[in-house]
Amino acid sequence: MKTLTLLGSTGSVGRQTLDVVRQAEGRLKVHALVADKNVNLMEEQARLIRPALIVMMDEGAARELRGRLADLPLQVEQGMEGIINSVVSQKVDTVVTALSGRIGLEPTLAALDAGKAIALANKETLVAGGELVMSKAQAVNSPIIPVDSEHSAIFQCLEDHPETIEKIMLTASGGPFFGWTKQELADVTLEKALRHPNWSMGAKITIDSATMMNKGLEVIEAHHLFGMDYDNIEVLIHPQSVVHSLVQYRDGSVLAQLGKTDMRLPIQYALSYPTRWSNPFERLDLRGKTLTFHEPDFEGFPALALAYQAGRRGGTLPAVMNAANEAVVAAFLQKKITYLQIQETVAQVCSEHNVLDHPDLGSILEADTWARRRALELI
Structure with a gap:
């Protein structure tokens, strides 16, 4: 039996992962579920799957879930610290990274450090920090198995x-x-x-x-x-x-x-x-x-x-492109910009960036923050 931490359980890939778990006839067990702030769906998943740990990125959502799930023998944590705890647990064999966006980079690196196998459904992790992630996986001899259909x-x-x-x-x-x-x-x-x-x-x-x-x-x-x-x-x-x-x-x-x-x-x-x-x-x-x-x-x-x-x-440029894209797509979803402005804004941010080669995690996160801020300024 493989024991999983599922990052992004309330998203599309996360929900389908739980379908797979239910069809696996006891070959898969979920230790932890991680999501942003969808309290209603997370409560439903928790009562169905009965994990040992739930992590919500949003503090308010974590607080509300603690009250809703007080009758269940599980722990509710919050924020990045909680996510890291969920992936490094000794009870976990495989981490399914189905979070949306660059936020998946840090827990993926932490999971690799802890010797976990990665089922990767978060492409932004490799876009932003591919050199870092793949070298870490090779150093600790942990597999990264792709989930994206392609x-x-x-x-x-x-x-x-x-x-x-x-x-x-x-x-x-x-x-x-x-x-x-x-x-x-x-x-x-x-x-x-x-x-x-x-x-x-x-x-x-x-x-x-x-x-x-x-x-x-x-x-x-x-x-x-x-x-x-x-x-x-x-x-x-x-x-x-x-x-x-x-x-x-x-x-x-x-x-x-x-x-x-x-x-x-x-x-x-x-x-x-x-x-x-x-x-x-x-x-x-x-x-x-x-x-x-x-x-x-x-x-x-x-x-x-x-x-x-x-x-x-290479260097920090893919991370900058990805971060700018995340920012402008969010703006488009809020109808603040037009469709064509998505690509125009991302290209402008990339053209202004001073690329740093062979970045460490800190440099990647700094570039990511700069790109999001600059994209919002242009918007």
């Missing part, structure tokens, strides 16, 4: 000898605005941007998918996870979202992983690896389906090009 696909396609890989191909649905002109994109509303054609996700990642920043973040994540040069990481628009990604080998052979648009599949694989468990989830039926692939539009969706540039430059 990176799980690549992970599943890898052979025992990764030196035979020639190219990684990340697929992208293209989001709701695939094929739109810049003039058409100028009229995008929040409501339109939140209508993803294939996946049901949280608001932030849905907007990132609309701008294709999400795919840019995944390019940087793939670089760190698989040690691939950016010149050998390609993005393919695949509107059907059936092929989750592909790997091309040096002899020209291409392996692809296909599946339903169901995050429970890569979540389960990350938690069952190196074995595969049966489950009752819906199976993929390819009969009657047509699969198409297209070049991405770097001009219409400049966030993808910006991510390649930031990744190639």
